[in-house]
Amino acid sequence: MKSRSLPYGQIVLIAVLSALSLLILVPFYLIFINSLKSPAEASELGLAFPSKLEWSNYSKVFEVADLPLAFTNSVVLTFSSVAIILISAAMAAFVIQRRKDGWSSALNVLVMLGLVVPPAIVPLYKVLSFFHLNGTILGVVLINVATRSPLSVFLANQFLKSISKEIDEAAIIDGCGKYKLFFRIVLPLMGPIMVTLFIFNSTFVWNDFMYVLYFLSSGKQMTLPLTMYLFTGQFGSMWNLVFANILIISAPLLIIYFFAQRFIIAGMTAGAIKG
Amino acid sequence: MHKLERKTYSISFAIPWLLIYGIFFVLPTLFSFYYAFTDWDLTSAKFSGFSNFVEMFNNPVFSTALANTAIFTILSIILKVAVSLALAMALYHCVASNFFRTIFFSPYVLSYIAIGVLFTAIMHPEIGVLNKALRAIGLDFLALNWLIEKGQVIYSLVFIDVWKSAGFHLAIFIAALQTIPSDMMESASIDGAGPWKKFRYITFPMLASAFNANVIFALIVGLTKFDLVFVTTGGGPGYYSEVLKTLVYKQFAMGRYGLATAGELIIFVIVITLTVTMRKFLDKREVEV
Incomplete structure (x- = not known):
């Protein structure tokens, strides 16, 4: 040869x-x-x-920087936020893309606003206080869902255009109910875009520094980026431990990224192009 | 619309999203139009007219933050889009494009706290890898006090953000390039179009909406930059790298909630105005191309 x-x-x-x-x-x-x-x-x-x-x-850095607690908090925060974003965004996109009336256009306008408007963080303090969610992980989960989901609804909406409506019609004729149609038939077909959204959202939430700084900066609710910030302030001269800390907080996402990265382009082809 | 369709695509599907988004995004946004005009601290909020805005505009740090945000936004848009477009064209013609794309995208999954600390080490004036490398290849004059010199620091932050995000913008360009039909390129070649002509008349117009998406995205991200600045320099030295969002956070942390809300409202107006203007400009240009 x-x-x-x-x-x-x-x-x-x-x-x-x-x-x-x-x-x-x-x-x-x-x-x-x-x-x-x-x-x-x-x-x-x-x-x-x-x-x-x-x-x-x-x-050593696990011990000194109190990482086990922060690691658990970060995992809980990330998984609950991403799970809620994925499921609620897919459901909202299903209505927006499939239904063609005033409701779907109004929802679409809300999504578009969410892509551009910067979140009003300080007044969130009032909203969280009202629900007694100040300083709780659940509060930050809901903030993450509210502020980051519009991009997911938008991309899921774009992706749904590639799934033919005839599939829905066939299922309905066969006597399939609306929830069964969505959860058993449409949602599984959205697999590729769901992986894309999983990667992006887990990156954003895992790395989020701003919302935890505003709303979780004290006590037992701290997440990895915040402990890293405090650790660097306190032990900044221990560069070996600082670098070990960087590696520990970056490794989970890097591993997910290297295994799932081919889906990033697939999801973007569906979404970003239509701008 | 058929009744069956309305029943199948029931609004109930959108309710979970609508509830969370309404309460934790729309509601605080509406609140900000009231609280920006109050003297709001931890305990009470009293209406105070425009006093927060007067205080904000009279604060010399505000003008510094505004100028830095402008510099950061303009430079980061230009560099992110230019670098990622050049890389996209290179990868488009390269046989190992997936390999390089994986590498170039990878900094995007790092957190700003990790990147901030990492670049504090890399940009250390004496022993940092960057200056050592520059001195080693004879570019001593470029070995600057990256994060320490007051006139330099905002530009260094732009550089770090481009390092992190170029791969993300690259991915958007690559996704768009994959949609260009290959027979379009082939027939252009047969008609005798050279590489520049193909780029100017086929590739670039086909990339127009990806280009626009990248510009808009970089614009919004630039205007609302917080994490990178806060963890890398904290707005320092002094206030020389302060941006609008770090200023707002500092006011929040001091318990000046009303003042901080006014700052957020100013950012809100700037973001909406510039995004709409940029969008209109880009759409017009897209038609011309």
Whole structure:
């Protein structure tokens, strides 16, 4: 078999892109390698390989930065927010895309406003107080759902256009009720866009710093980004632990991203194009 | 519309979303039109007319924050869109495009707190990797005090945000490029169109709505930037990297709720005005292209 060699242009292109990739990969390497150094070596902030690998940095930072509690809080906050966003956005998009009347246009206007209007955070304090949700994870879950869901409704709406209405009609003729139609037939067909929305929303909520800073900044409700912020303020000179902390809060999303990243483009092809 | 259709696509499907969105998004937005005009602290809110706005506009930090927000927004739109468009064109022609796309997108999943701390290390004036690399290749004059020099810091923050988000904008461009029919390109080649002509008359017009989406997205994100600035510099040194949202948070943290609401209302007006204006401008341009 004759081996096909790459054309000259491709080799140049790949070389240039590889050089540019270093701008991304070197910082990632910097995080990883410094998280394994001794405090003295890490404080040089360099790329050199450590003289001895300090794997215990990870367990140390878990203890010093009180990560187990924050980790649990972050998981609870992220999963409940994302679950509510996905299901409520898919249901809303189903009505908006399928139904063609004043209701669906009005809902669509609300979604569009939600994409542009910056959330009024300070008055949320009043709303949370009214429901006795100040300083609770549930309060921040609901804020995350309210402020981040419009993008999900919008993208789910775009995706639904590719699912033929004839499917609905056939199901209804076969005696399928509306809820069964949506949950058993339409929702499973929305799988690809749901994965896209899962990735985006879990990234936004897991990394959210602003809402937790405003509404959860005290006590036992703290999430990972906030503990990291406080930890850096207090132990900023312990660079090895700071880098270990970065790695711990970034790893879950990076893992999800590398396994599910091909869905990002699929979801965007459905949505972003129509602007 | 048929009765059956109205029954099948029942409004009840939208109710969970509508409830949460109504109570935790629409309601506070409406509240802000009242509380911005009150002297509201932790305990009570008394109507105070325009005094919050007068105080805001007379605050010298507000003008700094406004100027920084403008610089940040304009530069970040230009750089994010230019860099991601160039990368998209490169990836479009590259056989290993999926591999590089995965790499370029990956910073987007990092949190700003992680990125802020990371770049504090990278941009350290003496021992940071960035300045060491610049000195090593003889560009000593570029080895700046990135996050410390008062005239430099806002530009460094733009750079960090472009580093994080270029891959996201790239993904939007790539998604749009995948919708260009390949026979369109082939027939253009047969008609003798060179690479520049193909870009100018096929690719770029086909990318128009992705381009617009990217500009609008970068505009809104730029005007409401908070996390990056707050965790990386806290608005400092002094107030030299203060932006509107960090100023508002600081007023909130001091218990000046009415004043902070007025600040949010100002941001609200700026975002709506500029987004609508930009949208109109882009739609007009799209027709011309």
